[in-house]
Amino acid sequence: MRRWFIALMAVSMILPGIASANRGKIRIIEHLSTEKAPSDKMQSEVADKWIRHNQMIDLVEAGYLSRIQDLAYRIGNNQNLEVDQDAANTMENFILSASFNCIPDELPDGVENEDSPGIKASYYFVFHFELTDPQTNEIVSMYKVDAKFTSANRLSAQEQAELALKLLDDPGIPNIDQIEADITANADYHSARIRYAGTSAANGKNTGKVTVSGIRNNVIGEAKSNPISGFELRCEKGKFKKNNTRFVRFEGNEYFHGGPNSISFDYETYNCADFENDKTEERFTLVQISRFAGNIEEKLVQEEVIEFNCGSYNITAHYSAPGFADAKVVWKNVSVLIPDDLSKIPVYHAEDFENDDVPEVIVPYAINIPDYGMEYYLSECMDELEIPEIISLRAGRPGAVLWIEKGEEALNKCSVEKTPENPFVHLVLQFDLYIGENEGDGEQIAVGTDSEFPDAYTFPWKSIDPDILEKLQAGQFAEKKLSNQAGATLTITFDPK
Numbered sequence: 001m002r003r004w005f006i007a008l009m010a011v012s013m014i015l016p017g018i019a020s021a022n023r024g025k026i027r028i029i030e031h032l033s034t035e036k037a038p039s040d041k042m043q044s045e046v047a048d049k050w051i052r053h054n055q056m057i058d059l060v061e062a063g064y065l066s067r068i069q070d071l072a073y074r075i076g077n078n079q080n081l082e083v084d085q086d087a088a089n090t091m092e093n094f095i096l097s098a099s100f101n102c103i104p105d106e107l108p109d110g111v112e113n114e115d116s117p118g119i120k121a122s123y124y125f126v127f128h129f130e131l132t133d134p135q136t137n138e139i140v141s142m143y144k145v146d147a148k149f150t151s152a153n154r155l156s157a158q159e160q161a162e163l164a165l166k167l168l169d170d171p172g173i174p175n176i177d178q179i180e181a182d183i184t185a186n187a188d189y190h191s192a193r194i195r196y197a198g199t200s201a202a203n204g205k206n207t208g209k210v211t212v213s214g215i216r217n218n219v220i221g222e223a224k225s226n227p228i229s230g231f232e233l234r235c236e237k238g239k240f241k242k243n244n245t246r247f248v249r250f251e252g253n254e255y256f257h258g259g260p261n262s263i264s265f266d267y268e269t270y271n272c273a274d275f276e277n278d279k280t281e282e283r284f285t286l287v288q289i290s291r292f293a294g295n296i297e298e299k300l301v302q303e304e305v306i307e308f309n310c311g312s313y314n315i316t317a318h319y320s321a322p323g324f325a326d327a328k329v330v331w332k333n334v335s336v337l338i339p340d341d342l343s344k345i346p347v348y349h350a351e352d353f354e355n356d357d358v359p360e361v362i363v364p365y366a367i368n369i370p371d372y373g374m375e376y377y378l379s380e381c382m383d384e385l386e387i388p389e390i391i392s393l394r395a396g397r398p399g400a401v402l403w404i405e406k407g408e409e410a411l412n413k414c415s416v417e418k419t420p421e422n423p424f425v426h427l428v429l430q431f432d433l434y435i436g437e438n439e440g441d442g443e444q445i446a447v448g449t450d451s452e453f454p455d456a457y458t459f460p461w462k463s464i465d466p467d468i469l470e471k472l473q474a475g476q477f478a479e480k481k482l483s484n485q486a487g488a489t490l491t492i493t494f495d496p497k
Contacts, residue, residue: 022226022227022228022292022293023077023079023080023081023082023292023293024080024081024082024093024094024183024221024226024228024292025081025082025084025087025091025092025093025094025223025226026075026081026082026083026084026092026093026094026095026096026131026179027083027084027085027087027092027094027095027096028068028071028072028075028083028085028095028096028097028098029095029096029097029098030065030068031097032060032061032064032065032098032099032100033097033098033099033100034057034060034061034099034100034101035057035101036053036054036057037050037053037054045108046106046108049104049106049154052154052155052156052157052160053102053104053157053160055157056102056157056158056160056161056164057100057102058157059157059158059161060100060161060164060165061100063161063164063165064098064100064165064168067165067168068085069085070168071168071173072085074168074169074173074175075096075173075174075175075176075179076175076176077176078176078177078180079292079293079294080180080291080292080293081176081179081180081183081292083096083176087226088225089134090223090224090225090226091223091225091226092134092223092226093133093221093222093223093226093228094131094132094133094134094140094179094183094221095131095132095133095134096129096130096131096179097129097130097132098127098128098129098130099127099128099130100125100126100127100128100164101125101126101128102123102124102125102126102160102164103123103124104121104122104123104160105121105122105123105124106120106121106154107120107121116150118152119150119151119152120151120152120153120154121150121151121153121154121155122148122149122150122151123148123149123150123151123155123160123163124146124147124148125146125147125148125149125160125163125164125167126144126145126146127144127145127146127167127168128142128143128144129142129143129144129145129173129174130142130143131143131174131179131182131183133218133220133221133222134223135218135221135222135223135224135256135257136218136220136256138218138220140182140183140186140220140221141174141179141182141183141186143172143173143174143178144172145167145168145170145172145173146167147163147167147170149163180292183220183221184291186220187219187220187221187228187229187291188299189215189216189219189229189288189299189301190216190299190300190301191214191215191216191301191302192212192213192214192215192216192286192301192302193211193212193213193214193302193304194210194211194212194233194284194286194302194303194304194306195210195211195213195304196208196209196210196211196267196282196284196306197209197211198267199269199339199340199473199474199475200269200306200307200308200309200474200475200476201269201308201309201310201311201336201337201338201473201474201475202237202238202269202270202271202272202279202280202282202308202309202310202311203269203271203272203311203337203362204268204269204270204271204273204274205268205269205271205339206268206269206337206339207241207266207267207268207269208266208267208269209264209265209266209267210233210235210240210264210265210267210284211262211263211264212231212233212255212262212263212264212286212302213260213261213262213263214261214262215231215255215261215286215301217261218256218261219252219255219256219261220252221252222251222252222253222255222256222257223253224253224257225253226253227251227252227253227254228252228291228292229251229252229288229290229291230249230250230251230252230288230289230290230291231249231250231251231252231255231286231287231288231289231301232247232248232249232286232287232289232298233247233248233249233250233265233284233285233286234246234247234284234285234286234287235247235267235282235283235284235285236282236283237270237274237275237282238267238268238269238270238282239267239268239270240265240266240267240268241265241266241267241268242265242266248265249289250263269282269308270282270308272308272310272311272312279310280307280308280309280310281305281306281307281308282305282306282308283303283304283305283306284303284304284305284306285300285302285303285304286300286301286302286303287299287300287301288301308475309474309475309476309496310497311335311336311337311363311475312333312334312335312336312496312497313333313334313335313336313472313494313495313496313497314330314331314332314333314334314495314497315330315331315334315414315429315492315493315494315495316328316329316330316391316491316492316493316495317329317330317388317429317431317447317448317490317491317492318489318490318491318492318493319433319447319488319489319490320488320489320490320491321396321486321487321488322396322487322488323396323397324395324396324397324435324488325393325394325395325396325400325402325433325435325445326392326393326394326396327390327392327393327394327402327404327431327433327447328390328391328392328393329388329389329390329391329404329431330388330389330391331381331386331388331389331414332389332497333381333497334379334380334381334414335363335379335380335381336363336378336379336416336472336494337363337364337378337379338364338378338416338425338469338472338473339364339473340473342364342366342376342418345364345365345366345376346361346365346366347365347366347367347368347374348361348365348366348367348368349367349368350367350368350369350370353367361377362380363377363378363379363380364376364377364378365377372420373419373420374420375417375418375419375420376417376418376419376425377415377416377417378416378417378418378425379414379415379416379417380415381414381415386412386413386414386415387406387410387412388404388412388414388431390404395435399437400435400436400437401435401436401437401438401439401442402433402434402435403433403434403439403440403442404431404432404433404434405432405434405444410431410432411430411431411432411446411448412430412431412432413428413429413430413448414427414428414429414430415427415428415429416428416464416472422462422463424462424463424464425463425464425469426449426461426462426463426464427449427461427464427492428448428449428450429448429449429492430446430447430448430449430450431447431448432444432445432446432447433445433446433447446458447459447490448490449461449482449490449492458484459482459483459484459488459489459490460482461480461482464480465480468480468494471494472494475496476496477493477494477495477496478493478494479491479492479493479494480492
């Protein structure tokens with residue numbers, strides 16, 4: 001029982017978790033945005049109207065400032081949001097700002113309102129409230145409180161200001177529940193991009209990066225020191241190196257403040273040998289798991305299937321000597337796994353294979369041979385004799401017969417290696433082609449990339465080209481065409497399976 005408890009505690013220590021959920025903090029901007037009448041209106045016949053208007057603006061600004069705390073109380077708090085006028089900049093999730101406008105309509109002396117007798121003036125007052133995310137400057141929501149007042153007299157600046165400020169007590173002022181609903185609607189993420197970069201050969205060791213970006217372009221309201229949204233990125237086969245599990249969690253502030261609206265995690269590929277079906281597919285799923293002060297029912301944001309390569313290639317060799325012979329063969333299901341750093345692959349010693357307890361080696365691996373050096377084996381054919389399958393054989397002269405020797409003594413081989421004799425990553429490919437009048441009796445042609453045989457037959461390829469090497473590391477299609485002094489060609493293709 002104790003052993004089980006200790007194991008459980010160990011697991012709980014490595015599993016990541018979203019920090020205790022946070023209430024979103026809203027700060028109300030104390031400055032009221034207004035617009036006064038310009039100076040040219042002060043010279044008009046109704047200058048008094050605009051003088052009183054500007055005086056009224058000053059009074060409304062002062063009244064608004066004195067009522068900020070009351071306004072904050074009126075907007076209110078709930079379990080998810082709170083108005084906090086003292087929150088530090090790094091803690092502010094949202095800013096509520098206000099603007100005020102007034103349209104005065106006053107009749108000159110001696111003019112009567114035919115539609116409304118006895119009405120001398122009307123005033124339209126409006127407060128606009130704007131909720132924004134200070135990190136992105138994105139407008140989350142807008143609110144309006146307005147009213148029109150009529151009067152039998154032209155009102156003084158003080159009288160106008162008193163009417164205007166009464167609107168701040170209006171039930172139409174946005175309350176915290178309404179604000180929360182608007183934030184929730186904008187923070188209901190439903191799209192993103194999940195990208196994988198790195199070696200796509202799945203051998204249980206290779207590492208790449210999984211990047212999440214474009215979560216509705218920006219995560220809403222994520223203050224640097226007060227995150228309000230939590231996400232979980234999952235995979236089905238591999239694992240994330242951050243916690244050695246199949247999921248990683250992150251908060252909105254990590255996403256937004258960690259770079260250009262993206263976040264990346266190191267991912268270790270799965271081993272194809274551990275799966276019987278769907279070996280080449282890895283499914284990454286991003287879900288939103290929390291918002292504000294608690295977990296939510298998981299919301300799918302994005303799902304992405306990435307194609308991985310199980311290190312398996314069909315390697316085809318097409319030998320063409322016009323007027324002489326044409327042969328095409330294929331080695332099927334060749335494992336080709338070329339790590340970026342050869343120093344990190346397992347190293348065995350020659351004596352390891354001299355006992356009955358021979359180690360089970362899996363490519364890539366190396367063997368240290370005394371007085372010779374290190375041999376690196378970066379591929380493996382399914383057939384231990386490395387015999388290719390014949391696609392086509394055609395002699396170029398009448399009556400001639402082509403065949404390929406498949407006995408144990410045949411020099412058939414397909415292997416990606418690195419040896420002291422050839423310190424580059426190279427392909428050793430060869431098959432014994434024979435031509436004669438009768439099968440079993442004829443001229444041997446050792447077709448391949450070895451340099452031990454005359455150039456008329458072989459096609460020396462000392463080092464795999466960097467671009468082809470990069471494609472093989474990524475599990476992609478690659479092709480190389482070689483030629484020799486006799487004018488023949490050998491085209492080698494690596495077709496991922």
